[in-house]
Amino acid sequence: MPHVSRVTDYTHLRPHDLKPPGEPEVFFEPADTEIGVWVAADLLPPGGGGTVLDLGSGSGAAAAAMARAGAARVHGIDSGEQTLRYAQTHYATPPGDGRITFALGDFALLSAQQLLATASGPLPEPLIVTSNPAYVPLPPEVDEARPSISGGTDGLKWAGAITGHARALGADLGLTIGSYSTPRRAVAVLTETGYHITAVTLCPLPIGDFTRRHPERVLALEEKAEAVLWRSGPDPLAYFVVGLACRRAETSARPAGAKELMDLLHTAARSTTTRLESLDAPGEMPFPWPVRILDLPPASTRHHW
Numbered sequence: 001m002p003h004v005s006r007v008t009d010y011t012h013l014r015p016h017d018l019k020p021p022g023e024p025e026v027f028f029e030p031a032d033t034e035i036g037v038w039v040a041a042d043l044l045p046p047g048g049g050g051t052v053l054d055l056g057s058g059s060g061a062a063a064a065a066m067a068r069a070g071a072a073r074v075h076g077i078d079s080g081e082q083t084l085r086y087a088q089t090h091y092a093t094p095p096g097d098g099r100i101t102f103a104l105g106d107f108a109l110l111s112a113q114q115l116l117a118t119a120s121g122p123l124p125e126p127l128i129v130t131s132n133p134a135y136v137p138l139p140p141e142v143d144e145a146r147p148s149i150s151g152g153t154d155g156l157k158w159a160g161a162i163t164g165h166a167r168a169l170g171a172d173l174g175l176t177i178g179s180y181s182t183p184r185r186a187v188a189v190l191t192e193t194g195y196h197i198t199a200v201t202l203c204p205l206p207i208g209d210f211t212r213r214h215p216e217r218v219l220a221l222e223e224k225a226e227a228v229l230w231r232s233g234p235d236p237l238a239y240f241v242v243g244l245a246c247r248r249a250e251t252s253a254r255p256a257g258a259k260e261l262m263d264l265l266h267t268a269a270r271s272t273t274t275r276l277e278s279l280d281a282p283g284e285m286p287f288p289w290p291v292r293i294l295d296l297p298p299a300s301t302r303h304h305w
């Protein structure tokens, strides 16, 4: 893969995945979902195979796309009852096939083994844990209001549980965050848990309506240089969805991480178009990982419950 590559349309989601589910408790943000599938694809074995355990699987569109991307088995877990019913109805494979399955569960409460036990049947190796969790930093008084986006005051409320499960299962890890979800701290959590980043996918996205109405934490983190917002693009207030494909660290050498990720995000934020053209600027130091930019058509509808 070239160092900076671009994708200008949906590769993994299908046209019917781009239609809003129309149910109040089912998350719909197709660019965000697409990025999670790219992250899984970066970690799947080259010839296909393996099992993806998708934590916070939402509508199930991501799980189905991960199976099309080559996973032999995908099992999604979500704590939303209506969300689970939607995923089972629309994306689970028929009983007896069992390639794509879903279960109700709270990954903050269950142990890694309990999460795995919600899946039946053979789980081909390698095991990959993915999550596109709720990652918006919100003030405490509104943090519980939107389970699909509420990421606590630093946006990383769920990161410790997710990385802990991946580590306990000996799995590689795909984690999606926002460029305002304290990315420096996110890398620290990954490093502390024994993971290093191997590929990064970025997608510019306007700040959602709920966050626009409750921007205090995001703006406070930006003020402290712990959040990167995109203020020079087509939308006056946007951010980058950041997909991090991570492998278990095999050496004790400190891998490239927080500084490099912050540099990448600050460089991207100097762009004026959704191509994130500043990442091509001659003279910029090459980033230590391949960087994929998703320059996707804007979605007319978004739904965060």
Ligand SMILES: C[S@@+](CC[C@H](N)C(=O)[O-])C[C@H]1O[C@@H](n2cnc3c(N)ncnc32)[C@H](O)[C@@H]1O
Pocket (backbone or CB within 6 Å): 027, 029, 032, 033, 034, 036, 055, 056, 057, 058, 059, 060, 062, 077, 078, 079, 080, 083, 105, 106, 107, 108, 109, 131, 132, 133, 134, 135, 147, 148, 149
């Ligand atoms: C940002 S949405 C992502 C959905 C899906 N992965 C996608 O990319 O389209 C986060 C999902 O995590 C679920 N969720 C939030 N907290 C959870 C928890 N503690 N355990 C399980 N699921 C959770 C929400 O119900 C929501 O469906």
